[in-house]
Amino acid sequence: MKRRRLSNAELNEAARHYDGPYKPYDLIKELCVAIAVVASLALLFTIFFSSPDDRPSTIAQWSRQMPVDFVTTAVSELDGTSATAGYGPPYNHNGDGQQIAFIHLQKWLGVSHPINTAQDFVLTPLASIPFDPALRKATAAYQAASAKTQAAWTTDYTNALAKATVGPGGAVVVSGSFGPVPTMMNGLLGLAQSGGLDGDLLTSNQFYQTDYTKPLLFMADGGLLAARAQSQHLLGEQWGMMNETGSYPGQVWLWLYTFWYQIAPFNTSVNADALVMAIMGVMSLGLILIPFIPGVRDIPRWVPIYRYIWRDYYRDQGLR
Amino acid sequence: MSAVDKPSWTARVREAGVRAMPPERLLPDTQPAYMSSWIYIFGVLTIAALVIIIFSGSVLGLKGPAWWHYTGIGHFFNSIHLWAVELFFFFMVIHLWGKFFMAAWRGGRGRTWMSGAITFLTSIAAAFTGYVSQQNFDSQWIATQAKDGLNSTGIGAFFNVLNFGQMYTYHVLLLPVVVIALVSAHILLVRRTGIVPPLPLGELAIHAPAADPPGAGATESAA
Numbered sequence A: 001m002k003r004r005r006l007s008n009a010e011l012n013e014a015a016r017h018y019d020g021p022y023k024p025y026d027l028i029k030e031l032c033v034a035i036a037v038v039a040s041l042a043l044l045f046t047i048f049f050s051s052p053d054d055r056p057s058t059i060a061q062w063s064r065q066m067p068v069d070f071v072t073t074a075v076s077e078l079d080g081t082s083a084t085a086g087y088g089p090p091y092n093h094n095g096d097g098q099q100i101a102f103i104h105l106q107k108w109l110g111v112s113h114p115i116n117t118a119q120d121f122v123l124t125p126l127a128s129i130p131f132d133p134a135l136r137k138a139t140a141a142y143q144a145a146s147a148k149t150q151a152a153w154t155t156d157y158t159n160a161l162a163k164a165t166v167g168p169g170g171a172v173v174v175s176g177s178f179g180p181v182p183t184m185m186n187g188l189l190g191l192a193q194s195g196g197l198d199g200d201l202l203t204s205n206q207f208y209q210t211d212y213t214k215p216l217l218f219m220a221d222g223g224l225l226a227a228r229a230q231s232q233h234l235l236g237e238q239w240g241m242m243n244e245t246g247s248y249p250g251q252v253w254l255w256l257y258t259f260w261y262q263i264a265p266f267n268t269s270v271n272a273d274a275l276v277m278a279i280m281g282v283m284s285l286g287l288i289l290i291p292f293i294p295g296v297r298d299i300p301r302w303v304p305i306y307r308y309i310w311r312d313y314y315r316d317q318g319l320r
Numbered sequence B: 001m002s003a004v005d006k007p008s009w010t011a012r013v014r015e016a017g018v019r020a021m022p023p024e025r026l027l028p029d030t031q032p033a034y035m036s037s038w039i040y041i042f043g044v045l046t047i048a049a050l051v052i053i054i055f056s057g058s059v060l061g062l063k064g065p066a067w068w069h070y071t072g073i074g075h076f077f078n079s080i081h082l083w084a085v086e087l088f089f090f091f092m093v094i095h096l097w098g099k100f101f102m103a104a105w106r107g108g109r110g111r112t113w114m115s116g117a118i119t120f121l122t123s124i125a126a127a128f129t130g131y132v133s134q135q136n137f138d139s140q141w142i143a144t145q146a147k148d149g150l151n152s153t154g155i156g157a158f159f160n161v162l163n164f165g166q167m168y169t170y171h172v173l174l175l176p177v178v179v180i181a182l183v184s185a186h187i188l189l190v191r192r193t194g195i196v197p198p199l200p201l202g203e204l205a206i207h208a209p210a211a212d213p214p215g216a217g218a219t220e221s222a223a
Helices: A008-014 A027-049 A059-065 A067-079 A117-127 A133-144 A147-161 A181-193 A196-200 A213-221 A224-231 A252-260 A272-288 A305-309 A311-316 B009-020 B038-063 B072-101 B110-131 B137-152 B164-193 B218-222
Strands: A022-024 B030-032
Touching: A027 B038, A027 B072, A059 A067, A059 A181, A059 A196, A059 A213, A059 A224, A067 A117, A067 A147, A067 A181, A067 A213, A117 A133, A117 A181, A117 A196, A117 A213, A133 A181, A147 A181, A181 A196, A213 A224, A213 B137, A224 B137, A252 A272, A252 B072, A252 B110, A272 B110, A272 B137, A305 A311, A305 B072, B038 B072, B038 B164, B072 B110, B110 B137, B110 B164
Parallel strands: none
Antiparallel strands: A022 B030
């Protein structure tokens, strides 16, 4: 028998044709049995493990459980120092977003969901509170002040909030002189604790609402979601969103995507998301194009797993 | 061919379809003898899991997105849906690795591999939109974390993971349609070219085969 190594082209051509024996095979029966087996497995897992369903957080819940954190976050939305306020596209022009070298996709695609955190998260909701002349006067005074004065008030107030206490009814008590900011923040806190802010941030020109961009961004700037996530092992350094609440497998197929965030330089880079997405994009393209990538497409010939898969065939053919 | 002199468009499409995929090739009742390993069952198990996903998802969709939060039967179908998804990915990944180590793209089967790989990636997107459509804490956390990755690529400008209505539409309609279309194309490609023959044993192969007729597929020998 003449034996020699086949080229890739010859291997390809050899796989176009098969002259060997066939055997009876019932594809439809196989599919029906498979459906029965998978349905049974899903049923067993359901009976033994059910599925997780932790109730969502609300702004009302956040403001009642963590009033100081809520007010601190609200002040950062008012003075433009929150993560959302400085995010850049697609929410505002206050930053350029992430980039890779000269590629600024985030900036180039523009602002598609415009958010002015001071107006949308604080001033407009405050304006919706009726019958409160003191609050209206405080808001007017804040808006009439110069940017420098506003910044001085909010900066001093934010620093003082580190020593704030929670008073009767969940109000935040801070000693000092911060202009109209405490009056505004306690007004917003009351609105939030009553549940009114949850509704205000959903309000648009439509009666029916499905877009939770504003309330989710506001809550994400605060500490409640992160605190819950940490207790459920969902933080970025805990392999993040591929996990799920409870002891469920979650999106384990995202392990490679999440892996990059655990190692340098991605775990410290300000452009980590763009870099990881670029890597995963290239790797995904590589997965699709494996048949055409020299070296990678040859791995199956070097790793003899195929000898195990087709062992019956090789044995029947008298091959070893 | 139709009885009229000039075949209708319908007749042309039918005849082209039958030429490309004769019934005995679409649903053969024999398979090559080398198809005798447990690894071959993971393709059909993946399809079976997809059937369960579509069935349980349809029940959840019929009752609306909030139903499963406040009824026991709704939670039951959500659990079936979740575990069917986990099984779907488990079976599909084993199927993918199996086909990789079989170098299943040989013999003009590159499109079959590519359609499978694209199905895998599209399924990840479909599952992801499901996770952010659950209307619970998982949805809130996953959406607020995932937005940064998507925004960094510019995709966030038109694919807003914080918009429940948009994500729900992607999850229950757009992406399932794409996944089903891709799986259908994948199956048709498998049936058209047949399952890949074994690799020649070892680095040294048996002597090269004789020239084959153009376009011959492995299943053609069964006809």
